Amino acid sequence: MENCRLLSIIVPVYKVESYLARCVDSILAQTVSDFELILVDDGSPDRCGAICDEYAARDPRVRVIHKENGGLSSARNAGIDIARGQWLGFVDSDDWITPDCYEKLLACAQRQNVKLVCAGRWDVSEKTVKTTPGLCPEKEETVSGMELARRIFTWNHLDSAAWDKLYRAELFQDIRYPVGRVNEDVPVTYRLALKAGEAALCPERVYYYYHREGSISYSKVSERSFHFPEHTQMVLAQCREAYPGLVYEARYLNAWAQIYILKLLNLASPEDRKKFAPQYRRSRRELSRELTFLLGCRYASGRDKQEALLLVSGLYGPLRAVYRALRR
Numbered sequence: 001m002e003n004c005r006l007l008s009i010i011v012p013v014y015k016v017e018s019y020l021a022r023c024v025d026s027i028l029a030q031t032v033s034d035f036e037l038i039l040v041d042d043g044s045p046d047r048c049g050a051i052c053d054e055y056a057a058r059d060p061r062v063r064v065i066h067k068e069n070g071g072l073s074s075a076r077n078a079g080i081d082i083a084r085g086q087w088l089g090f091v092d093s094d095d096w097i098t099p100d101c102y103e104k105l106l107a108c109a110q111r112q113n114v115k116l117v118c119a120g121r122w123d124v125s126e127k128t129v130k131t132t133p134g135l136c137p138e139k140e141e142t143v144s145g146m147e148l149a150r151r152i153f154t155w156n157h158l159d160s161a162a163w164d165k166l167y168r169a170e171l172f173q174d175i176r177y178p179v180g181r182v183n184e185d186v187p188v189t190y191r192l193a194l195k196a197g198e199a200a201l202c203p204e205r206v207y208y209y210y211h212r213e214g215s216i217s218y219s220k221v222s223e224r225s226f227h228f229p230e231h232t233q234m235v236l237a238q239c240r241e242a243y244p245g246l247v248y249e250a251r252y253l254n255a256w257a258q259i260y261i262l263k264l265l266n267l268a269s270p271e272d273r274k275k276f277a278p279q280y281r282r283s284r285r286e287l288s289r290e291l292t293f294l295l296g297c298r299y300a301s302g303r304d305k306q307e308a309l310l311l312v313s314g315l316y317g318p319l320r321a322v323y324r325a326l327r328r
Contacts, residue, residue, distance in 0.1 A: 007035035007102060008085030008169070011093050012075030017046040019094040019210070024055055026096035028062075031103045037062045038079040043069030048093075073177035073184045076162070080172050088169050090162045094210045101206035105166040112142045112200035115168035116193060118158050120205040126212050134209060135159055137201035146245055148199045149190040153235075153249035154299045157201075160189040164207040171195050182224045186231040187238075194243070221264060221272040226279050232257040233286070248297075255294045258287040259307055266317045288312050 009027055013020060027037050039062060041049040049066055056062040065078050076090060087106065091097060101119075109117045120136020137157050152160050162177075162185045171192050177184045193199055232254040239250040265273055265280045273280070287294075287308060294300050294308050310316035 005034070006085055007032065007087045007089060007106070008038060008079070008083035009035055009089045009091060009102070010038045010040065010076060010079030010083065011091050012040050012042055012072050012079070013048045013052060013093045014042040014044045014069065014072075014075070015046055015048065016044075016093040017048055017051065020048055020051050023091060023093050023096050024051075024062075026099070027091060028055075028059060029099050030097075031100045032106060035061060035102065036084060038065065038083060039063070040065045040067065040075040040079045042067060042071070042075040071180055073181060074179045076184075077176045077179065080169075080176065083169060086169055088167045088172065089165075091207075092163055092209075094212060095163065096208045096210075098206045098208075102166070104204050104206055105202060108140065108200050108202040109166060112140075112198075114142060114196065114198050114200045115171060116145075116148075116196040116199040117166040117202055118148070118199060119164050119166075119202040119207065120158075121161075121164045121207040121209045122205050124208050124210045126210060131208070133205065135164075136205050137203045139203050140201060142198050142200050145193040145195070145197050145199060146243070148193040149243075149246055150249045152190055152193065153246070153253040160185045161209075162189065163209075165189075167192060168196070181227045181231070183228040183231055186228065187235055190235065190246075221268045221276060225264060226261060226276075229254070229257040229261050229283055229286075249299070251290060251293055252297050252299045255287060255290040255297070255300075255308070256304065258283045258290070259304065259311060262287065262311045263307065263316070266311075266320065284312065 011023060011027070024037070024039070039052040039055065041052050041064060052064045056064045063082070065082070067075070067078055080088065089102060089105070105117045105119055118137060121134040122131050123134040124131045135155070135158050150156070151158055175188060175191055175195070177188055236247070236250040236254045239246040261283045262280065265276060291308055291312055295305050307316065310319060
């Protein structure tokens with residue numbers, strides 16, 4: 001293990017007993033052999049910790065951290081802290097990767113001489129068991145960190161997800177994921193892009209993203225639901241202060257986040273709508289401030305604009321109720 005100096009693959013593990021073997025097996029089957037696999041047992045209450053130890057006993061490339069539960073960011077950060085590789089990769093423990101995933105990413109990084117590589121994914125639905133093409137760069141090219149951030153903010157064939165990318169370890173020297181937050185990659189990935197200076201886009205789908213959550217219609221609202229719009233508002237403030245060339249795209253991302261949360265609350269139970277009424281009012285005010293911008297924004301779709309108008313005017317919920325009644 002001490003000789004591993006190429007790649008560290010970090011997997012946070014929590015309550016994924018049924019999925020963990022699929023994930024770990026896909027990593028240990030990589031065509032690149034010079035890597036360490038860091039399994040971070042984040043205080044999982046099931047057999048995940050024991051399964052991690054079993055893999056470590058069988059394969060010297062596997063290292064295990066057992067820690068108190070602190071959430072995904074805390075687990076990722078713990079893995080980053082002990083990683084020995086020149087490169088870092090992340091895999092979520094209910095997902096899996098193609099056998100040549102890191103061979104392709106490392107080769108692309110070498111060809112383009114960059115510190116960050118972004119690839120593509122497959123989306124796999126637990127409910128339908130269907131695999132469909134997900135976000136993926138259109139062609140291999142090198143773009144500036146600023147351009148990559150723009151594409152991340154506007155979902156231009158990629159997004160902020162941590163796991164379909166490859167990073168030079170030095171990029172994390174003073175950057176960590178925010179502990180106790182979900183959508184934790186939103187305020188982090190764009191900073192890594194800017195720090196890298198340039199990034200390569202790899203038009204290969206190498207990651208299988210397993211969708212276990214239900215649709216927005218069935219998502220339960222909680223305090224964590226508001227982390228996404230809170231992140232986008234923070235990112236917008238940071239861009240206004242330090243990266244004026246990203247303000248336009250950051251405004252679009254922030255407006256989209258407010259649309260998302262307002263739709264979520266409109267679809268929530270009466271109890272949740274009452275409980276989170278202050279958050280609803282806050283997002284509605286934020287969207288109202290950005291409405292004129294959004295209506296003229298080149299990234300906004302016709303549906304974005306239509307939904308924004310209905311949400312700001314308070315007509316989204318009533319019109320949706322009428323539409324559903326008519327369909328019945």
